[in-house]
Amino acid sequence: MTQTRSMLLNVGPSHPAMHGVIRMIMELDGEKIKNVDIEMGYLHRAFEKMCETVMYAQCFPYTDRLNYVSPLINNVGFALTLEKLLGIDIPERAKYIRVIMSEISRVTDHLTCVGASAMELGAMSVFLYMIKAREFLWELVEEITGARLTISYVRIGGVKADLTPNFVDNAFKKIAEVRKVLIEADELLTRNRIFFDRMKGIGIISAEDAIAHSVTGPFLRATGVAYDVRKANPYLIYDKLDFEVPLGSAGDNLDRYFVRMAEMEQSLRIIEQCFLQIPDGPIAADLTGEVIPAAEMVDSAKMGQTAGLIEDEVSLDPTLQGSTRKYYESISADKKSVVLPAKENTYGNIEGLMNHFKLVMYGHGIKPPVGEVYFPVEGANGELGFYIVSDGRDHPWRVRVHPPCFPIMAALPKCLIGGMMADLVPTFGSVNMIAGELDR
Amino acid sequence: MSPLEKVQEQFTAAIIETHSFRGDETAVIRPESLLAVAKFLKETPELDFNFLMDVTAVDYLFFAGGRIQKEFRFEMVYHFFSLKHNHRIRIKVPVDEKNLEVDTLNSLWVSADWYEREVWDMFGIKFKGHPNLKRILMYEEFVGHALRKDYPVNKRQPLIGPQN
């Protein structure tokens, strides 16, 4: 008597799909998947516990490494939550800069997702083209922030530094290049027989199932439900911008691919509109003194030669924190208890120095009122929410991140069961699981 | 009427306190009435909270250096969102240290499954009626619950390799 048993296959934590570490234990009947058990937590880096041990301003590098392909969106989310808790508002120009950097991050995230999933299906050239486009954007990001990937550019009350003078021209050139790459990728993939057959009708999830699992982001929009935090709950200056939210209908892999490609185009549109609408930058220097390097000002102040220092302007090494008075008003909120003072004040007079010390010394720093607040931001994968509980002291009491791909991974077995083993690869690629965000 | 006012009107006995700090409507309710309130939130047409956005817990041991005394050590925090009406509400449920059990919301929202597993893993709060309460972020051999305030941040329990 022959007996049929199903086979347990372990798609182990370290696997070629370069999305991150996750373990899927599959029960197979021949090639058909009968059951999937997903085990995560292989990249648990205790983000929430680490945030409780450091001051508020020191949490930003930890937030960078949550969703590491779109790091600025995490930074912006944390900063917006904290600003809601503190009850402060930031200048217009800083809002526009945050939106520009968020949308650049969103484009890099979608480029990485579509590129990596195309590579897993065999389209190696598309991966190389998309990484080339990602490099262009990373060069843009590096021009302002100094780093390519983990940037920590956003500060509480604004951003770290203003845009460089050539940024707008460079950005228009790079955006044109990225558009060319998107057109090339579209030509290579969209009507490609192999790509189409492997993605159409695979990994289907219905809208009711998606809502029951509280899935958000491109995964939900591909099923036809129009929920985008930027439209439902506009933050920063999204209500002044004109953009569309692409929707799918079938909820399969192909629709998710189309939604991501269309969202990239919309993000590039948003960036161009921001450049046209952004308010003017640094105030004209109405200081009558000369421009001196920061180190010189420190030295002369230490030696007591402070005559005339109040009118001098400081040129700052870009690696130092804070900013000079010329840029200060346009990129930082006007709140002494939260934002580092302008460098001319820090080095030139004692009030500025004391202000700086009170924000930086251990035991002092930003002290929000006792309370709790939740703020959702549209991450590249869905609704990224930060929940901060403050007890009135300088360390956060509890920082909770609602990761967008957590419910998606919980809903993944529904997409996979009943399909074939080989469908795992495109479906998992279209989920865009980022382990840093899933496991925190 | 805002969702908070509707909940207050329906469940006056179950609510301990409400507040609306920075515009976030919050209600603190008794643990016994969690399922009733959740059902009300989901099934009333004017509220229609079909998204269980987030489930987490907070440990209030030695809150604010001991200056603010909370009655219970843990508090479960639920964030709900309604797609149709575009409103949110937060429900908090205090949990006593000696009786770390709360009803599961898995029967109403399927997404509660993994969120509650994470709360069990990190805080040690059990859920009555949960189908599969196992650790999700840490490994099964891990002893203790990591996000509690009395677990030191760098106490490691390595599976292989030296103790560090």
Add this chain to the structure above:
Amino acid sequence: MSFLSSPTGFITTSFNDALGWARKFSIFQYPFVTACCGMEYMATNCSHYDQDRFGAGFPRFSPRQSDVLFVVGTISHKMAPILKTVHDQMCEPKWVVAFGVCTCTGGFYDNYSTVMGIDTIIPVDIYIPGCPPRPENVLDGLIKLQEKIQKGEQSRILYDPRTRIGRPAELQSGYSIEGHIKHIESVS
């Protein structure tokens, strides 16, 4: 009769040099990618900062077929046994590159779930610090790795995490040519 170590002889030394030259320009890597450093690894592998011109462009996604283990990204205690298993499955000669500061020393994740440096578990040859390291750093590390391969040196030291004192590592010698030869000699 070991090809790998022979202190005398002109022919054997030239042979070792040729072997080192051949090995260093055909590196088959196993990218053990976990976290953010993986993005910089992808960037180094692709067109802008091409890794293929060093001969290291083709990742082999099986430990049995590769000779360099690139550990890219934070290793948590849940992942550590899997890293050790993958390292044990590789055949001799093998090298390990610790890519990113989380693998070198643990980075700024000093908490209950991170391994403070993978050299506490497996012996590491090249350390590439950075969070994440720039592709130029990675290529610098790759060139240093090639120098090491040319000389035929391998690291066999495990470090204690707090005191950083090294001790020799016991590896699975059954997988190496020498170990296999020893086994044959002992049996016959």
